[in-house]
Amino acid sequence: xxxxxxxxxxxxFRDEYGxxxxxxxxxxxxxxxxxxxxxVLGDLLFHAPREHWxxxxxxxxxxxxxxxxxxxxxxxxxxxLALGIGANAVIFGAVDAVLRDPLxxxxxxxxxxxxTSGNNLYSRSSYxxxxxxxxxxxxxxxxxxxxxxxxxxxxxxxxxxxxxxVSGNYFAVLGITIPIGRGLxxxxxxxxxxVRVAVISHALWQRVFNADESTIGAMVRLNSHAYTLxxxxxPGFSGPIPGVAxxxxxxxxxxxxxxPPAASVRRARGxxxxxxxxxxxxxxxxxxxxxxxxxxxxxxxxxxxSRRLETAYPDTNDHRRFVLAPLGEGRGLRVETRPxxxxxxxxxxxxxxxxxxxxxxxxxxxxxxxxxxxxxRIAIGASRARLVRQWLTESVLLGILGSFAALLVTRFTxxxxxxxxxxxxxxxxxxxxxxxxxxxxxxxxGALRVSSRVPRTxxxxxxxxSR
Amino acid sequence: xxxYLTADIILAVMPxxxxxxxxxxxxxxxxxxxxxxxxxHGYGIMLDIAERSGGKVKLSPxxxxxxxxxxxxDGLIEEVAGRHTPHxxxxxxxxxxxxxxxxxxxxxxxxxxxxxxxxRLTSLRSNEG
Numbered sequence: 001x002x003x004x005x006x007x008x009x010x011x012x013f014r015d016e017y018g019x020x021x022x023x024x025x026x027x028x029x030x031x032x033x034x035x036x037x038x039x040v041l042g043d044l045l046f047h048a049p050r051e052h053w054x055x056x057x058x059x060x061x062x063x064x065x066x067x068x069x070x071x072x073x074x075x076x077x078x079x080x081l082a083l084g085i086g087a088n089a090v091i092f093g094a095v096d097a098v099l100r101d102p103l104x105x106x107x108x109x110x111x112x113x114x115x116t117s118g119n120n121l122y123s124r125s126s127y128x129x130x131x132x133x134x135x136x137x138x139x140x141x142x143x144x145x146x147x148x149x150x151x152x153x154x155x156x157x158x159x160x161x162x163x164x165x166v167s168g169n170y171f172a173v174l175g176i177t178i179p180i181g182r183g184l185x186x187x188x189x190x191x192x193x194x195v196r197v198a199v200i201s202h203a204l205w206q207r208v209f210n211a212d213e214s215t216i217g218a219m220v221r222l223n224s225h226a227y228t229l230x231x232x233x234x235p236g237f238s239g240p241i242p243g244v245a246x247x248x249x250x251x252x253x254x255x256x257x258x259x260p261p262a263a264s265v266r267r268a269r270g271x272x273x274x275x276x277x278x279x280x281x282x283x284x285x286x287x288x289x290x291x292x293x294x295x296x297x298x299x300x301x302x303x304x305x306s307r308r309l310e311t312a313y314p315d316t317n318d319h320r321r322f323v324l325a326p327l328g329e330g331r332g333l334r335v336e337t338r339p340x341x342x343x344x345x346x347x348x349x350x351x352x353x354x355x356x357x358x359x360x361x362x363x364x365x366x367x368x369x370x371x372x373x374x375x376x377r378i379a380i381g382a383s384r385a386r387l388v389r390q391w392l393t394e395s396v397l398l399g400i401l402g403s404f405a406a407l408l409v410t411r412f413t414x415x416x417x418x419x420x421x422x423x424x425x426x427x428x429x430x431x432x433x434x435x436x437x438x439x440x441x442x443x444x445x446g447a448l449r450v451s452s453r454v455p456r457t458x459x460x461x462x463x464x465x466s467r
Numbered sequence: 468x469x470x471y472l473t474a475d476i477i478l479a480v481m482p483x484x485x486x487x488x489x490x491x492x493x494x495x496x497x498x499x500x501x502x503x504x505x506x507x508h509g510y511g512i513m514l515d516i517a518e519r520s521g522g523k524v525k526l527s528p529x530x531x532x533x534x535x536x537x538x539x540x541d542g543l544i545e546e547v548a549g550r551h552t553p554h555x556x557x558x559x560x561x562x563x564x565x566x567x568x569x570x571x572x573x574x575x576x577x578x579x580x581x582x583x584x585x586x587r588l589t590s591l592r593s594n595e596g
Contacts (some may be wrong), residue, residue: 017532020509021556024528027510027595047529 002040008048010055010384020342047444054234059393066394073366074398077359081402084407089346093410095341095419098334100325103237104299105175111295111325113142113285113302115388121323125283126316130167132309133322138301139287143173146282148259153221154208163202163222163248164239165255171199173288174240180205181231182217189251193273196227202235204247222248223258240286241332278316286327299324361394397459399422402448491575494526494534497563499543499572506547506563509535535562538562 002025006018028036067074082338106111111134117123123146125133134142142452143166150163157364168189171178180201188197200209209215219226226249238245250258256272259281274280289298309317328334377387473555492525501507501515509531517525526534539562547561564572586592 013532013536017536019561021528021532024510024513032520041529043529047527047533049534050529058542 004072004416005040005044008044010051010389012055012383013051015383018068020399021166031149039159050112055389059390060397062390063394064399067397070366072360074401077362077398078401078405080355080358080362081209081399082405083411084348084352084406085403086406086413088352089406090413091348093414095345098341100242100244100335101235102242103176104240104327107327109289110174111287111298111324112327113287113328114323114325114330115140115281116282116319116321118319122325124281124283125285125322126278127283128278129309129317129320129322130285131275133285133302133305135306138298138305139174140290141169141260142287142382143167143170144252144283144285145170146247146251146259146284147244149222150258151247152208152224152249155463160244161247163258164246164252164451165252165259166249167252170249173286176234176237178215178231179234181229183231184251186248189253191253191255191273195251196222196225197230198222199239199249200229200233201233201247201270201313203238205232207402218438222250225257226369234396241284241328243332244284244336276331278313287324295326359398367391478484490578491571492534494530495538496572496575497526498531498534498538498566499575502544502564502568504560506561508559508561510559512562515543520555539570541567543571 003018003022006021009018016040025036025040039424069372079254112122114122115125115129124146127144130142130144133139134144145166146165148163148165150161152161166184168184168186171183172185176183181199183199184197188195197290205211205215208363215229216231218229220229221227228406233249235237238247242269259282260266260272261269261274261277265274265277265280269277287298299322302324306321323330325331374387492568497516500519501512507515509528513526513531535544535590539546542565543560547563547566
C-alpha cells in the first residue's frame with residue numbers, strides 16, 4: 001500500500017529513493033499503525049507536491065534556455081498558436097455575446113411580444129395595444145420599451161447616448177436588481193406627471209461620473225431637460241436583447257418631450273402624446289409568463305385578446321395579432337447573425353486545427369534535431385519519463401506564450417467583427433473569468449443599498465423639481 | 468555545438484553551491500550532525516536525530532529523503548558503496564559527509580554560535596522580564 005502511495009512522488013525521486021523509503025516504513029512499523037499512517041499521509045501530501053514543484057522549476061529553466069537558443073522556432077510556434085487561438089477566442093466570444101442569456105432573472109419565462117403587420121410577424125406595438133394586453137392578465141407582467149436618442153450634457157459637453165423609454169415596471173418584469181439607487185416604478189411612469197427621473201447604465205456611470213455614488217440624486221440635463229438620476233443598472237446590463245443596448249432608461253410618460261411624433265401628427269392632434277394612438281406602433285414588449293404556463297398556452301390567450309381588439313377597433317387592429325417568441329429569438333441580432341457566426345465558428349475551428357498540425361510538425365522536426373541531446377541526457381542518467389516530462393513542459397510553455405500572444409490578436413480582430421457582422425453595442429472583449437449563470441438569482445453584495453439622496457417617491461421628485 | 472550542448476545539459480543538472488550567507492535548513496543541519504562521526508543509512512540518520520533530540524525531532528521520510536537528495540546535489544554528502552553490517556538489508560544505502568559538507572556544518576555551527584553570543588549580551592540572558 002505504501003509503495004502505491006509513493007507513486008505520488010516524481011518518478012525520478014521514486015526510482016532513486018522509493019526502495020529506501022519502503023524499508024524505512026517497514027522499520028517504523030512498531031510505531032503504531034494509526035500514528036504511522038497519519039504521519040505518512042501528511043508527509044506525502046506535503047512533500048510530494050514539493051518534489052514535483054522542484055522538478056517543474058528545473059524543467060522550466062531548461063525549457064526557457066532551449067527556446068532562447070532557437071528564437072525563430074519559438075517565435076513561429078507562438079505566432080501560429082496566437083493566430084489560431086486568437087481567432088477562435090474572438091469568434092466564440094462573439095457567439096457567446098450574442099447567444100448568451102442577458103442579465104435578466106429566469107430568462108426561460110420571458111418572451112418577446114410582437115404585433116403582426118401584413119407579412120411581418122415581428123412588428124412593433126402601439127401604446128394602447130400594450131395597455132390592453134397588459135391589463136388583460138394574459139401575462140404575469142408585461143413591460144414596454146422603445147429606443148430613443150438622448151443628448152446628455154455632462155461636464156459642459158453634449159454627449160449623444162442610446163436611451164430607452166421604458167414602462168415603470170420594466171426592471172421589475174426583467175427581474176433586474178438595481179445595485180445603486182433604485183429602479184423605475186409605475187409611480188414614476190404616470191402620464192402627465194412632472195417627474196423626470198432616469199436610470200443609467202453601469203458603464204456610463206463609470207465613464208462619465210467616475211463611479212461616484214453621490215451622483216445618485218444629482219440632476220443631469222437630458223435633451224435640454226433636467227432629470228434626476230435615481231439609479232445605476234447592474235454591470236453588464238444594457239437591455240434584454242443583444243445589439244439593442246441602452247445607457248439611459250426613462251419612463252414612457254416622458255414620451256412627448258423625448259420622443260415626439262412626426263410634425264404632421266403633432267399638428268393634427270395639437271399635442272405630442274401618443275398614448276392613445278393605435279396607429280403609432282413603436283413599442284417593443286417583453287412579458288413574464290405566468291407560473292406554470294407554457295408559451296403556447298399564453299400565446300393562445302394573447303390570440304384571444306388580439307381578436308377582441310380587432311373587433312373593437314377594426315380600423316386600426318384589422319388582422320393584427322400578438323406574436324410571442326422566446327426572449328431574443330423572434331427578431332434581432334441573435335437570429336440575424338446566427339448563420340454567419342456559425343460559419344465563422346466552423347472556419348476558425350479549421351484554422352485552429354491547421355495551426356495545431358503545423359505546430360505538431362514543427363515540434364516533431366525539432367525533436368529529430370535533438371537526438372544527440374537526448375542521447376547525452378540518457379547517458380548521464382535521465383529516465384525516459386523525465387525526458388517526456390521535460391518536453392511536455394516546453395510544449396506547455398509554448399502554449400502559454402501563444403495564449404498570451406492571442407490576446408494581442410483578439411485586440412485587432414474584434415474591430416473587424418464590429419465592422420462587418422456585430423453591432424458596436426455588443427461587447428466582444430475577451431473575458432477569461434469563469435462566468436456564473438447570469439440572471440437575477442445572483443445577488444450583488446449590497447444590492448439593496450439605497451442612497452439617502454435618492455428620491456424615493458415621485459412626491460420627492462416633485463419637491464426637488466419645485467426648488 | 469555538441470560541446471556547448473553537453474555543457475549546457477550538465478550545467479542544468481549540476482549542484483548549486485550552498486550560499487554561505489543563507490541559514491541552513493534545520494533538517495539539513497541535523498543530518499550533517501548525524502553523519503559527522505560515521506556513515507549511516509536513512510533509518511539510522513532518523514534514529515540518531517531522534518535520540519540526540521530526546522525524541523523531539525523526528526524527520527518524516529519525505530523530509531529526510533528530500534533533504535538527502537538536495538544535499539547530494541549540493542555536494543554536502545555522498546553515497547558510500549558497499550557499507551553493510553552483517554545483519555543489514557542489502558538494499559540500504561549509506562551516506563557520509565563530504566569535505567564540503569563538513570565545512571558547511573562547521574560554518575553553520577559558527578553562525579549559530581555567533582548568534583547565541585549576541586543573544587547572551589542582551590537582557591535575554593537572565594530570566595528577568
